[in-house]
Amino acid sequence: MSLVRSKICGITRVEDALVAAEAGADAIGLVFYAKSPRAVSVQQARTIIAALPPFVTTVGLFVNASRCELGEILDAVPLDLLQFHGDEQPADCEGYHRPYIKALRVKAGDDIAAQVARYPKAAGILLDTYVPGVPGGTGEAFDWSLVPHDLGRPVVLAGGLNAANVRAAIERVRPYAVDVSGGVEAGKGIKDADKVRAFLAEVRRTTI
Numbered sequence: 368m369s370l371v372r373s374k375i376c377g378i379t380r381v382e383d384a385l386v387a388a389e390a391g392a393d394a395i396g397l398v399f400y401a402k403s404p405r406a407v408s409v410q411q412a413r414t415i416i417a418a419l420p421p422f423v424t425t426v427g428l429f430v431n432a433s434r435c436e437l438g439e440i441l442d443a444v445p446l447d448l449l450q451f452h453g454d455e456q457p458a459d460c461e462g463y464h465r466p467y468i469k470a471l472r473v474k475a476g477d478d479i480a481a482q483v484a485r486y487p488k489a490a491g492i493l494l495d496t497y498v499p500g501v502p503g504g505t506g507e508a509f510d511w512s513l514v515p516h517d518l519g520r521p522v523v524l525a526g527g528l529n530a531a532n533v534r535a536a537i538e539r540v541r542p543y544a545v546d547v548s549g550g551v552e553a554g555k556g557i558k559d560a561d562k563v564r565a566f567l568a569e570v571r572r573t574t575i
């Protein structure tokens with residue numbers, strides 16, 4: 368029997384980070400993608416991370432960022448883990464002296480196992496919903512039955528999760544962790560404390 372880890376992504380405010388940490392989130396996600404309504408500046412990210420208690424993993428989310436842009440952010444922001452959510456190839460994700468997770472956007476007919484195998488150095492694989500033209504954070508779930516049973520890697524399940532469906536999602540996919548953004552928001556980039564608490568409580572009471 369194991370507990371499923373959790374990440375609350377798209378944090379833009381200190382108060383939301385603290386609610387997530389106090390409610391037991393294992394990680395918070397900071398979006399460094401200017402086109403996202405949840406994008407944070409370097410200074411915002413530093414302020415949020417400085418306010419966190421120990422043992423909360425800080426994840427930086429990037430979408431096709433250049434090496435130069437990413438390097439500048441990493442020089443300034445103490446991120447523990449990188450999440451590549453665009454079309455990054457394996458070589459684009461390596462060389463930053465940080466573990467990374469690669470997001471794959473899932474649709475019917477995909478050979479998920481083959482895509483996962485392309486990223487042997489990834490610490491984990493995040494599975495999100497494929498929506499044409501949108502890299503992520505769509506709030507839409509995908510058909511969880513598309514996920515093969517044993518991908519042999521830590522799987523982070525994402526895409527349209529919320530307190531009402533996360534239990535079923537965990538029981539179906541048996542992921543290492545779940546990741547949520549829109550399902551715990553009051554508005555874009557603003558978390559709803561009650562939704563965050565309800566989501567994390569539901570994750571905690573669901574063992575696999």
Ligand SMILES: O=C(O)c1ccccc1N[C@@H]1O[C@H](COP(=O)(O)O)[C@@H](O)[C@H]1O
Binds near residue numbers: 396495525528549
């Ligand atoms: O949150 C965003 O704005 C975002 C932008 C670009 C790529 C990914 C983004 N978020 C990630 O998308 C998934 C699913 O989010 P949701 O729960 O469906 O809203 C999650 O991993 C977010 O971290």
